[in-house]
Amino acid sequence: MLSRKNILFLFVCIFVFTFALYFKFNNSRNDIKKTTFTKLEKIKKRKKNEIIEYFNEIQGRALDIKNDNIMFDYFVKKKNDSRENRELEYEIDKHFVNMYGNFYDILFVDSSGYVFHSIKKESDFHNNLFEDNLSFSKLSERLKEHRDEDFVEYEMYTPSDEPAAFFIVSLHNNDKHLGWFILQSSINNINKILSDREKLGRSGEVYIVNTDKLMLNESRFSEDSTILKLKIDTNAIKEALKNNSGERIIEDYRGIIVFSSFEKFDVFGTSWIIIAEIDESEVISDYYKSHKNVLRKQIVNYLSETGHTKQNGVISEDMVTRVDMNEYAKAEPGKAVKTSGISTCTGVAILLKDKFGYLAHIPPTDEIYLSNKLTKWFLANNRSDFLSEIIYKMMYYDIYPYELKNLQFVIIQPHGISFGKVVDKIMEHGVDLTNIKYALNPDAISADVVLDVDDNSVSIEWFESQGSFAEYDRDLEDLGTLVKRIIKYNN
Numbered sequence: 001m002l003s004r005k006n007i008l009f010l011f012v013c014i015f016v017f018t019f020a021l022y023f024k025f026n027n028s029r030n031d032i033k034k035t036t037f038t039k040l041e042k043i044k045k046r047k048k049n050e051i052i053e054y055f056n057e058i059q060g061r062a063l064d065i066k067n068d069n070i071m072f073d074y075f076v077k078k079k080n081d082s083r084e085n086r087e088l089e090y091e092i093d094k095h096f097v098n099m100y101g102n103f104y105d106i107l108f109v110d111s112s113g114y115v116f117h118s119i120k121k122e123s124d125f126h127n128n129l130f131e132d133n134l135s136f137s138k139l140s141e142r143l144k145e146h147r148d149e150d151f152v153e154y155e156m157y158t159p160s161d162e163p164a165a166f167f168i169v170s171l172h173n174n175d176k177h178l179g180w181f182i183l184q185s186s187i188n189n190i191n192k193i194l195s196d197r198e199k200l201g202r203s204g205e206v207y208i209v210n211t212d213k214l215m216l217n218e219s220r221f222s223e224d225s226t227i228l229k230l231k232i233d234t235n236a237i238k239e240a241l242k243n244n245s246g247e248r249i250i251e252d253y254r255g256i257i258v259f260s261s262f263e264k265f266d267v268f269g270t271s272w273i274i275i276a277e278i279d280e281s282e283v284i285s286d287y288y289k290s291h292k293n294v295l296r297k298q299i300v301n302y303l304s305e306t307g308h309t310k311q312n313g314v315i316s317e318d319m320v321t322r323v324d325m326n327e328y329a330k331a332e333p334g335k336a337v338k339t340s341g342i343s344t345c346t347g348v349a350i351l352l353k354d355k356f357g358y359l360a361h362i363p364p365t366d367e368i369y370l371s372n373k374l375t376k377w378f379l380a381n382n383r384s385d386f387l388s389e390i391i392y393k394m395m396y397y398d399i400y401p402y403e404l405k406n407l408q409f410v411i412i413q414p415h416g417i418s419f420g421k422v423v424d425k426i427m428e429h430g431v432d433l434t435n436i437k438y439a440l441n442p443d444a445i446s447a448d449v450v451l452d453v454d455d456n457s458v459s460i461e462w463f464e465s466q467g468s469f470a471e472y473d474r475d476l477e478d479l480g481t482l483v484k485r486i487i488k489y490n491n
Contacts, residue, residue, distance in 0.1 A: 032489070033259075036283050037247045040261035043199060044276035047206045048265055050193050051274070055151075055267050058102055062167035062183045063149065070095055071181065075108055075171060078117050079178065093119055100183060104164065107182040113143060124159040133158060139166050143180065146170075151268035154187055154216055156228055163187045163216075163228050187227060191217045201286070202430055203258075203279035203405075208272050213237055216272065221254060221402065236260040240273040252277055259283060281434040284480045284489075288433055292420060298486050299479065300416035303440040308462070310469035320450065328360035328386055336452040343446040346422060347412035348387065349458040349473070351451060356398060359451045360386045368422040387425045395429075404429070409436045410458045410473045414444040423479070434480035437473055 065071055074092050096106055096119055108117035113130035129140045138152050148170040157164035165185045171178040194206050194217045208216040209232050219226040232253045239246050245263040252258045258277040265272060288295055323329045323339040331337040337359040339347060344364055351357040362368060367385040395401065409426055413419065419438065426436055441447070444462040451458050458473035477485075484490065 032283065032287055032487075033249075036259045036278065037261055039199065040204075040259060040276040040278065041247070043204075043206060044261050044263060044274055047194060047276070048263065048274050051190060051208070052265070052267065054189060054193065058183075058185060059151070059167060059268065061100060061102065062169060062181075065100070065169055065181050065183070068099070072171065075178065075181070076173070078108060079110055082116060089117075102185075102189070103167075103183045104160070104186040105184040107184065108179070109143070109182055110179040111177050113140070120160075122159040139168075139182070142166075142168060146177070151270060153210065153267075153270040153272075154228065157184070160184070160186075187216065191227070195220070200276075201278060201282050203256075203282045204277065206274065206276045208274050209237055210273075211241070211271050219253075223402075234260070236262040236275055236277075237273060240264045240275075249280060257281070279432070281432040281480050284434070284483055285427060285432040287487075288479075288483050289427070292424075295483060295486065296420045296423075299438070299482060300419055300440065302482065302486060303438060304416065304442050308441065308469070308471050309475040311472065312470055323359050323361050325361045326363045326365075326384065328358055328390055331357045331359065331451055331453045333453050336450055336454075338448065338450045340448045341446050342412055342449065343414055346418060347447065347449045348390075348422070349410040349412070349449060349451045350390065350394070351408045351410075351453070351456065351458065351473075352399065352403065352406055353408075353456050355453070357451045357453050358390050358394070359449065360390060362386050362422075368418045368425055387422070388429070391426075391429045404431065405435065407431065407435055408473070410439060410476070411436065412439045412447055412449050412460055414441055414447055414462075416440055416442070432480060433483060434478045436479045437476040438479060438482075439471060439473070439476055441471075 071092070074088070077088075100106060105118055105120040105122070107115050107124065109115050109129060113128045115124050115127055115129065118125045124134060127134060129135070129137070129143060134140055137157065138155050139157070142150050142152050147168065150168040152166040152168065154163045154165045156162070163186070165187070167183045167185065169181040169183070171180060190208070194208065197204060197206075197220065200206070205220045207219065210216060213231050213233055214228050215226045215230040215232055217227060219230060222230070230253065234252055235248060235250045236246075236252075239248070240262045241264065247259070247261045250258060250260050252260065257280045259280060260275060260277045262273060262275045265274060320336050320338040321329050321331065323337055325339075325341070325345055329337050333354070333356075337357065339359055339361040342361065346362040346366075346368060348360045348362060349357065350359075363384065365384060368387065394407075395404070399407075409431065411419070411422055419440075423433075423436060423438075427433070439447075439460050441462050441464075443464050445465065446463050448461040448463075449458065460471045460473075461468055462471060
């Protein structure tokens with residue numbers, strides 16, 4: 001038996017532990033924005049430095065051509081003698097690959113703008129950069145200024161049918177201007193640097209925008225190319241152009257709320273804006289995962305004490321597919337799915353707007369209820385894992401991976417017994433809290449649920465001892481918003 005002194009010591013330890021946990025929770029809550037922006041700032045700075053290092057490296061290689069006697073001699077010979085010499089051309093091509101292989105192409109251009117040789121021999125070969133459609137390019141404009149050395153930022157270059165940047169190196173023999181070496185750089189290496197999303201999670205990305213507000217790399221969220229095609233006019237871009245740098249929580253080019261860290265920087269006199277962003281919903285979800293032992297109880301208590309939006313609602317029985325306990329079913333446009341008698345069980349409705357939905361009636365023998373290893377062993381093949389099964393099925397047959405963020409989950413329980421496990425089970429598949437709603441009614445004896453794809457709705461009929469009422473998913477708050485309210489995120 002514990003002595004009075006030991007009991008007192010035990011209570012002191014419990015109090016200290018609880019206080020430390022509470023302090024840690026509140027302190028981290030206050031730092032969530034600061035921590036996120038600090039992470040984005042580090043990633044943005046690292047990517048910016050990688051890009052600058054890359055351009056410094058290829059600029060150095062481009063300028064080395066001034067001292068390359070092999071290239072200079074071939075320029076003079078080829079300019080004065082246009083006859084074909086395949087052996088010599090092969091040697092020059094091989095020299096180009098060995099010495100300047102990180103460039104896409106090199107153009108040999110005389111002082112009149114005529115391209116008399118190139119490696120790729122695209123449509124600019126044997127054409128004049130000062131004439132016809134080629135005369136409207138940024139490259140042509142810079143050459144007309146007769147600068148000795150210059151960098152021309154990325155633009156759509158018609159002969160290559162892709163974005164290209166150029167390093168211009170002027171050639172002289174004594175005081176006579178002979179023409180230019182023009183080294184063409186593709187945008188692939190820039191895209192490669194920015195497509196590395198280490199520490200950016202499921203929704204983070206880093207991208208570059210030019211002063212015309214056009215994206216210079218591929219968006220991770222678009223199936224189509226965004227390079228020099230997607231115009232971005234967010235508050236981050238506007239502020240970067242005005243104040244050079246900053247950090248804000250904004251609506252991004254997809255219409256999604258994100259943490260955004262941005263900065264304007266120069267590459268050889270050309271201004272670009274680099275932006276590092278991550279979805280706010282992922283930040284809140286990660287915060288929940290780190291503090292779920294505290295937040296689970298607070299969410300359940302909050303919803304238990306919150307009133308319901310009580311309404312009347314009836315779904316015609318002749319258009320409904322029924323789902324019994326230990327079953328789930330898919331609904332498509334023109335159909336609805338209904339399950340009845342959710343009490344000690346759990347209902348989960350999954351809806352992709354205007355496309356399809358799933359409704360599951362999950363029994364107490366499912367993974368969302370089981371934590372004891374002995375119980376799992378005893379149930380063996382009699383236990384289910386409905387949520388994983390449905391999500392895997394959707395991802396294999398019904399949706400593309402990028403559509404996962406468009407799914408809406410509604411958990412229906414008259415109890416809060418397995419709240420933590422069902423939310424964890426959904427989130428482990430990459431779903432954020434903003435995509436999850438939780439309908440809880442501790443006063444209810446049971447619930448019936450109807451998922452209607454045509455109406456894009458989930459309706460719940462709660463049965464209490466004093467009667468019944470309907471509640472709809474559109475009136476429920478998503479868990480991301482609820483967590484933000486509980487932790488006083490916007491204060």
